[in-house]
Every structure is written in C-alpha cells, then in structure tokens.
Amino acid sequence: MKLLRIGAPGEEIPAVLGEDGRVFALSELTGDIDGAFLASGGTDRVREALAAGRLPELDPAGLRIGAPVARPGKVVCVGLNYRDHAEETGAPVPSRPVVFMKDPATVVGPYDQVLIPRDSVKTDWEVELAVVIGRQARYLADPAEAAGHIAGFAISNDVSEREFQLEFSGQWDLGKSCETFNPLGPWLVTPDEVGDPQALGLRLAVNGELCQNGDTKNMIFEVSYLVHYLSQYMVLNPGDVINTGTPAGVALGLPGTPYLRAGDTVELSIDGLGSQRQTFVNA
Structure with a gap:
C-alpha cells in the first residue's frame, strides 16, 4: 500500500x-x-x-505532492553505510554505525524546489532508503524485532553542504540541516509491498547524467540492525524517519565533478518506491 x-x-x-x-x-x-x-x-x-x-x-491532477509523513519528530541519519561510499570519500569503513541527526524541518515534498544555502560552494546529493517508524522502538532485544516497528519505506534525498559539514564544524549538523535539505516521498510504502528492504536498487541522476547506481544489499549495516542499534541509544517514536545511508557516486567522492548550482535538476528512484525530481535554486 x-x-x-x-x-x-x-x-x-x-x-x-x-x-x-x-x-x-x-x-x-x-x-x-x-x-x-x-x-x-x-x-x-x-x-x-x-x-x-x-x-x-x-483527482490529484495539478496538485503538489508533499512528504508522505507529516512533522516527523526526528530524522536520524546513518553515514558511510555503503562500503563503496566510504571508500570514495576516503573514510575508513565504520565498525559501528555513524549516526547523526538532521533537523526535521528539512523534510519537504519529493518535487519541491531545494534551496542552495547562501555562500554554499559544495551542495551535494545523496539518494537513500528512508525508514519510517510505526511503533515505538525502545531497547529492542534483537534485530529480528525491528520489522514490527516499521510503518514503511520511502525515498530520501539527504542533501548535504560538504564545506559546512566537514570544514566548518567538528560535527556534521551544519551541512545537513539547511532548509529544504530532505526531500521525502512521493509515497510511504508499507513493508508488505516493499518485500526485502535489502534488495532494492537506488539511482540518482544530475541533469540527466546517472551519478549513483547502487543496491541496498550492499549496506554495511542492514535496516533491521539499524533500528535495533538506534533503539539502544534513543527512543524511536512513530513518525520518526531514519535515513539509512547512500551508495557511491556523490560529488564529494568524484574529483572534478561539479557540485550543485542553481538550475540543476536531480532525479532519484528506488525500486518499488517511486521517483523524485528537484530543481535547485539559490536561497
């Protein structure tokens, strides 16, 4: 559904x-x-x-599609969760999930414009599988329990400003929480329809050129493990969103590839979860 x-x-x-x-x-x-x-x-x-x-x-003709979940309490992100992405950025492959938070107010619709922050020179893209929590998860005993706490899945674009993220602060928040930096949707797809969340292809193109072409089977830490792991350190509440990481192909990891500029378009898709398209404009 x-x-x-x-x-x-x-x-x-x-x-x-x-x-x-x-x-x-x-x-x-x-x-x-x-x-x-x-x-x-x-x-x-x-x-x-x-x-x-x-x-x-x-009749939805001509109507905007918003994010499929209203007002998430928090957006929890997992960094470097694909081995090829860690390698392309020069980061060590993590032995534990790299966890950071993103301002929930960044969540916008899948076709909304995304604002390039003022003074930005390194606005980047990241296609990700998003998990939406449906039942409170607190100190789950085992990853096998995670499925009972997931409402569904969606496409997420974890837009990032790399200079803000990596050069301006010891933490990543500055480069992750700029306004409009988390298009989500178009749908929240229930688990019964998604099937195995570790068997989904992810793709992202910039101005029609394919940049990311990965598969969730290559996650270092699988969805069930992430929900279990996070529940040991925070309470996951219904409506919370987890961004589970991005495969290789971001501008940060492709020397010579330009970062996003006003007028650029980004198109994303994940098997069974639909597609997104954003135009980037200056804030």
Missing part, C-alpha cells in the same frame, strides 16, 4: 494510491499521516476501507 499527502505546504490531504492508479482521500479516517495515525493502526484501517470501497476518489 502506498500512502501520500497531496496539497500546498501545510494544507496537505492524506491519501492512498490504489492498485489501479486511482487516488483516494483519507480525510474520513484521519486528519493527516503522522505519528499518531501510524501508532494507532492507521495503515490497517486504510487497507480495510480501501478494500471495502468506502474511500472517496480524489
């Missing part, structure tokens, strides 16, 4: 994409797709209502 939110920023309508491509409004079931909806079994209610034909059809 594919959940989405349609409408202008702050005015999104929760919806579901049917198997036949039609879109149905969820307004009778919930005010939004958020942590409270996910924690209360919202996806099961949607599935039942959709199967029973109780949902009104919605």
Whole structure:
C-alpha cells in the first residue's frame, strides 16, 4: 500500500494510491499521516476501507505532492553505510554505525524546489532508503524485532553542504540541516509491498547524467540492525524517519565533478518506491 499527502505546504490531504492508479482521500479516517495515525493502526484501517470501497476518489491532477509523513519528530541519519561510499570519500569503513541527526524541518515534498544555502560552494546529493517508524522502538532485544516497528519505506534525498559539514564544524549538523535539505516521498510504502528492504536498487541522476547506481544489499549495516542499534541509544517514536545511508557516486567522492548550482535538476528512484525530481535554486 502506498500512502501520500497531496496539497500546498501545510494544507496537505492524506491519501492512498490504489492498485489501479486511482487516488483516494483519507480525510474520513484521519486528519493527516503522522505519528499518531501510524501508532494507532492507521495503515490497517486504510487497507480495510480501501478494500471495502468506502474511500472517496480524489483527482490529484495539478496538485503538489508533499512528504508522505507529516512533522516527523526526528530524522536520524546513518553515514558511510555503503562500503563503496566510504571508500570514495576516503573514510575508513565504520565498525559501528555513524549516526547523526538532521533537523526535521528539512523534510519537504519529493518535487519541491531545494534551496542552495547562501555562500554554499559544495551542495551535494545523496539518494537513500528512508525508514519510517510505526511503533515505538525502545531497547529492542534483537534485530529480528525491528520489522514490527516499521510503518514503511520511502525515498530520501539527504542533501548535504560538504564545506559546512566537514570544514566548518567538528560535527556534521551544519551541512545537513539547511532548509529544504530532505526531500521525502512521493509515497510511504508499507513493508508488505516493499518485500526485502535489502534488495532494492537506488539511482540518482544530475541533469540527466546517472551519478549513483547502487543496491541496498550492499549496506554495511542492514535496516533491521539499524533500528535495533538506534533503539539502544534513543527512543524511536512513530513518525520518526531514519535515513539509512547512500551508495557511491556523490560529488564529494568524484574529483572534478561539479557540485550543485542553481538550475540543476536531480532525479532519484528506488525500486518499488517511486521517483523524485528537484530543481535547485539559490536561497
């Protein structure tokens, strides 16, 4: 099942994409797709209502698609989680997950413009598999428990400003939390439809040129392990987002490759999760 939110920023309508491509409004079931909806079994209610034909059809033509989850409490990111990406950046392959936080306010729609920060010279791209938490995860005993705490998956662009990230501070936050730096969506796809999260191809192109072409099977730390690991150090709440890392092919790791400039377009896709497209403009 594919959940989405349609409408202008702050005015999104929760919806579901049917198997036949039609879109149905969820307004009778919930005010939004958020942590409270996910924690209360919202996806099961949607599935039942959709199967029973109780949902009104919605015409999405010409309407903006927002991030599929409203107001995530936190965005937790895992760095250097693909061996080829660690190697291309000259970083050692980590023995434990590299964890950092990203301002949740960076989350925008999958087709929204992304703002290049003022004085930026190294704005970079990162296609990532995002995990959305559906049930609170706290001190999970084993990675096998993780599946029961995942609401679904989405495409994430973990946009990064490398000078801010690596040269201006001992931590990565400055280069990760600039406004609009986390396009998410277009859909939140439930685990039953995704299947094995470690068997998904990821791709990203800049101005039509393929830069990243990876596969989640090459993650150093798999999704289930990451959810388990993070739950030992923080409480993961419904609606929280985990960005699970990016494969090789970012500008940082490709000498001579230009960083993003105003007018550039970035297109991302992950098997079964749809696609994104952003145009970058100056802030």
